[in-house]
Amino acid sequence: MAVHGTGTASLIVFVLVVAFLSFLYLTDSYVTWPLVGLNVLTVLSLLWLWKLRQQDGGTERRVCVLVLGDIGRSPRMQYHSLSLSKHGYNVTFVGFLDTKPHQDVLRQEKIRIAPIAEVKGVQGPKILKYVTKVIVQSLQLLHVLLRMELQSHILMQNPPGLPNIAVAWLVCVLRGSRFIIDWHNYGYTIMALSHGQRHPVVRLAKWYEHFFGPLATRNLCVTNAMKDDLHRNWGIKATTLYDRPASIFRETPLKLQHELFMRLASTYPQFQHSGSEDVELERTTFSVRDLSDGTVTLRAERPALLLSSTSWTEDEDFSILLKALEEYEGFIKEGALLPSLVCVITGKGPQKEHYKKLIDSLHLEHVKICTPWLEAEDYPVLLGKTDTNVTYCSYCVLVSCMFGCCLPVCAIHFNCLHELVKHEENGLIFRDSQELAEQLKSLLSEFPSSGGRLGLFRRNLRANRGQRWDKNWDQNVLPLFTTL
Structure with missing residues (x-):
């Protein structure tokens, strides 16, 4: 073992010598014991510091x-x-x-x-x-x-x-x-x-x-x-x-999408197929797997998948999203040609139960909401399939992961958001529930076609992927x- 730095070793030797000489000199003095105690305390402290700073070849x-x-x-x-x-x-x-x-x-x-x-x-x-x-x-x-x-x-x-x-x-x-x-x-x-x-x-x-x-x-x-x-x-x-984005964040192949949908369908009815069964087909709300040859396709009549990640804390006002979803439901009831929505809000945090009660109090016909916790391996898979995303958090790592999956975002405004989200280029920025509802309506108006604003944002993200985490x-x- 070597001492971390020669200065520490020299200081320890010096204090030990001073302590010893002080002890000899003051043996007969009335202040002997207080000084000895102080010297001993100093020496012990320095010895402890020396031990803390011991390093080896791998330090x-x-x-x-x-x-x-x-x-x-x-x-x-x-x-x-x-x-x-x-x-x-x-x-x-x-x-x-x-x-x-x-x-x-x-x-x-x-x-x-x-x-x-x-x-x-x-x-x-x-x-x-x-x-x-x-x-x-x-x-x-x-x-x-x-x-x-x-x-x-x-x-x-x-x-x-x-x-x-x-x-x-x-x-x-x-x-x-x-x-x-x-x-x-x-x-x-x-x-x-x-x-x-x-x-x-x-x-x-x-x-x-x-x-x-x-x-x-x-x-x-x-x-x-x-x-x-x-x-x-x-x-x-x-x-x-x-x-x-790390390398794990990318657009998800259909087979992996279907496997995740099947796992989620075992717990969440929002992912379960509600039509007639076919022994040769394995169905979810979003996908179909042909059991005879294993091919997977997305259902043409599927709902749009909306994802939002949260830590369920006070700085993320999810009532904005819930009001926007109510307004989106109203657009459909008024005759707008929009797809149904499955909204997945994933995360853990102190206000989750509060918002779950608010969600349960909603009576929406065309919008279904679930709040699963996704394992670290499942989150990028779902993100790589999602059609659009709503984010409230000021942690840019979440937005960057979405962009790694070529997923356009609707993000609530905060001061430095423009450094990442380019409004009308790779996503949209909103300030209130009404603005968010109009953005969802605009993005999904031609769903599931690859045209429209949603398709444009995806193409922009694919063309400007930028650096991944490792190189950065x-x-x-x-x-x-x-x-x-």
């Missing part, structure tokens, strides 16, 4: 990827882990293991998942629950990060940043690791949605991010707009890493690990 090839959230629902951090492993790094992936990650992550030998438990806090007043949650989560993270092998880097997702920014920074200081933050958003702005900008907890969270954020060695962010804001208001120089990551992120 520079080890990286900790940290997300204080569900690993399975953190696609960008999964892509980071896979990219690091492809370049020979051993990755310790720390986070909640509520949802199964993608099989590529589970199969990769160089990725080790270190699950941590989500802390709920003690029962009682909200402030007490929040404070105890932060304290316990901090101790848990310290325990996990200090016990693992020495890592050359810690790459952390923000948000959430409380308490893991401070904890990760402290661990990096103690162990001599380099600290990289991948800024997806600001944590305090998400908290402000439920508490308001002037709430003391929100103001404390803003100060916390503003103080600890600039302490990172390097920073990544998802858009140029955020890069500019970080530099202007926080003094942080960040590298923009646009979300790009190699250009923008790999140098942060090799040049620091």
Whole structure:
């Protein structure tokens, strides 16, 4: 074992000599024992620091990827882990293991998942629950990060940043690791949605991010707009890493489409064929498989498939979509030549049950809604078949995955959306339910024909596929690990 840096070793030797000489000199003094105690404490602390910083030949090839959230629902951090492993790094992936990650992550030998438990806090007043949650989560993270092998880097997702920014920074200081933050958003702005900008907890969270954020060695962010804001208001120089689709996101072959529809039909009636049965045919709402030769075709009279992904949180107002679907139903009842819709809303989150009750209260004849949770392998398959998509989330990784499948989107407006969605070119941007309903009507007016706006957007996406994740990551992120 070698000491991490000659400076630390020299300092330890120096303090040991000083401590020993002080002990000899002050043996007969009345301040002997306090000084001896202080010296012993100093020496023990430095010995502990020396132990924490011990490295071996593999230290520079080890990286900790940290997300204080569900690993399975953190696609960008999964892509980071896979990219690091492809370049020979051993990755310790720390986070909640509520949802199964993608099989590529589970199969990769160089990725080790270190699950941590989500802390709920003690029962009682909200402030007490929040404070105890932060304290316990901090101790848990310290325990996990200090016990693992020495890592050359810690790459952390923000948000959430409380308490893991401070904890990760402290661990990096103690162990001599380099600290990289991948800024997806600001944590305090998400908290402000439920508490308001002037709430003391929100103001404390803003100060916390503003103080600890600039302490990172390097920073990544998802858009140029955020890069500019970080530099202007926080003094942080960040590298923009646009979300790009991984290779698994592509248009889905008919056979895989049908297999997924059959699996979904076993649970969700929206995918079940409701007509007469034929022993030679295997049918779903969308597809038909000829059992004699295995050929799969899409049904000409099929409904359009609309997909929306969500984390069911307060920053995603799904009442807009539900109102738009009611208006779409009204268009059909008024005589508009539009297809029926099957709307799949996939995801997990705290407000799911609230919205399921709203969905159950709707009485729609031509629009069917289901809310499945799709496994990591099934999501890109369904995305590669979907006719159009509605997105509310400001996480651009979701939109980029849709574009990888040549799937046009209707996206709710947010400040930096124009960096990804080109209105009237590869999708549409809406601000309210009425605008969304009109967009769905326009996109599906010639369905299932490949003409019309929907077909035009698909052709534009096929012609301008752009970079995939791997090449984009190699250009923008790999140098942060090799040049620091």
